[in-house]
Amino acid sequence: MSISPSFLSANKLLVYVCLVVFSLKEGYATVESHHPQYNHTHAIHVASLFPSSVCSSAAAAAAAAQGRDTTSSLSVVHKHGPCSQLHQERANIPTHAEILLQDQARVKSIHSKLAKNLGLTNVKQTDTANLPAKDGSVVGSGNYIVTVGLGTPKKDLSLIFDTGSDITWAQCEPCVRSCYKQKDPIFSPSSSSTYSNVSCGSAACDALTSATGNSPSCSSSACVYGIQYGDSSFSIGFFAKEKLTLTSRDVFNNFLFGCGQNNQGLFGGAAGLLGLGRDKLSLPSQTAIKYKKIFSYCLPSSSSSTGFLRFGNGGISKSVKFTTLSTIPQGESFYGINMIGISVGGKKLSISASVFADGGAIIDSGTVITRLPPTAYSALRSAFRGQMKQYPMAQPLSILDTCYDFSKYSSVTIPVISFFFSRGVGVPIDARGILYVNGISQVCLAFAGNSDDSDVAIFGNTQQKTLEVVYDGARGRIGFGTGDTHTCNQNAIKNKIASAKNINCTDETVLSCPEESMDIGMGWATNYHTCWSRVFSSLIKPPFKRIVLSYYAISFRFPSLRLRSEMIPEASRLFGFN
Helix, strand or coil: CCCCHHHHHHHHHHHHHHHHHHHHCCCCCCECCCCCCCCCEEEEEHHHHCCCCCCCHHHHHHHHCHHHCCCCEEEEEECCCCCCCCCCCHHHCCCHHHHHHHHHHHHHHHHHHHCCCCCCCCCCHHHHHHCCCCCCCCCCCCCEEEEEEECCCCEEEEEEEECCCCCCEEEECCCCCCCCCCCCCCECHHHCCCCEECECCCHHHHCHHHHHCCCCEEECCEEEEEEECCCCCEEEEEEEEEEEEEECCEEEEEEEEEEEEEEECCCCCCCEEEECCCCCCCHHHHCHHHHCCEEEEECCCCCCCCEEEEECCCCCCCCCEEEEEEEECCEEEEEEECEEEEEECCEECCCCHHHHHHHCEEECCCCCCEEECHHHHHHHHHHHHHCCCCCCEECCECCECCEECCCCCCEEEEECEEEEECCCEEEECCHHHCEEEEECCEEEECEEECCCCCCCEEECHHHHCCCEEEEECCCCEEEEECCCCCHHHHHHHHHHHHHHCCCCCCCCCCCCCHHHHHHHCCHHHHHHHHCHHHHCCCCCCCCHHHHHHHHHHHHHHCCCCCCCCCHHHHHHHHHCCC
16 A cells, blocks of 8 residues: 655654654653663653542453463552552551651561571461461561462452462451451361362471471461461461462462461451462462472552563563573572672672672562672672762652652663663663652662671562563573563553553543553553544554554664654654655
């Protein structure tokens, strides 16, 4: 089909018009640089730093489509966000200061577990009365939720998924001593035809010692587990077998889990925990025959959007780069990574490799803020502050000591931070992984230092946002997908297109909200072109998907999104007009 010169000229003009309109229009949140190959800074609209108070339409559509997914994939939501069924009243949601304190409790617990010559305290049936009967910090506070089915007939339960934990457990009726308040009905073993207790003294029961750090005990002939997280959270109950349903095509009989009848902790209304660690009782190990110990996830880019947790190698982007999976002494169930360097604003920091090697490092889905050796953090903080001198500093926030006041700015520019791992893997951190926002007058560098260089470093979930993270236990490697071609961004594009198909020019509920625009960094383009025919009624509107993908490519080639003369031929090339 031939394209008339007038159509080509009009399209070139349109590129100019949309760039001018949306570069000037505030309220469409964008991160203008995602790819350090082209730029060493992120230019951010300050409004985009704040998530919506309602679940975005695209996120809701993605969650609703979960059951129709052809891959072994679950929708992931933040437990305190509006996309979660556990979403609480604002008064019950912890403050950022409380979240950071809970995060510090988790980190201390991990460091204690990994300490040399650690003496583990057994949790026996006779000791249960002495366990703390008060709410304590759970295994973290920045936790993410997935929904799985348990039992026959299947009962859907919202569980916190955690790569730092091995055993899966859920609250069960009857609650012998106490159960915390949860959103879903508490699971009733007596109502399931496929439930059975594990026998005391069996190999499965004995395996609890390595999975929980505590020796199992017995009640009659039934195996009793107990797990205490070192911060006053705990779960105690029968160790059992049950049918686990991940999707309609992914059903596992005789899945080993803890049926907790005495549980306490700040679990945010979740029914329990899904253990994704490396122990033989973890979910990846129990499903290894089908999934080969492979799973991946993309955490939600904000609390008002969704991500995914996927099992097996289906759907993994070819752009994922793999680094070596290592093992930390005294912490075989954690996923170790070989961190070797950091850059700020494109400049590699002068940090000796021995600083990272001393304590080692792990990647953890439950730790909110990345923890670095104090020597490395000091270098990172100094470099970051040096490139942020134009902004006024604010008071520290809990463990975060480098904060800024952006109240007088509509947009800010921050340096790109990249992490480097073994096998030549470089991971640029998205802008949302660099800043932690308590309010417009207190926006902080989202990293913290450990007490000592010998403490294990932790690559936390804030820095993992927008990354496709792949765990391949069988081949001993961990992968990171970044840029415009990896699965996280591809899914965002698909969700955006699906949500936009039925939107008219007066309904911008999907395309105009800040976190949605940030999901793929081009809300200005999709929003404008949804109304293409209305603005230029004489033009033939190209397929919406083609517009989305083309402008997505433009935004990555020209991260600053400023009006440039080379934008016109570039747009023509991408549209196939040349």
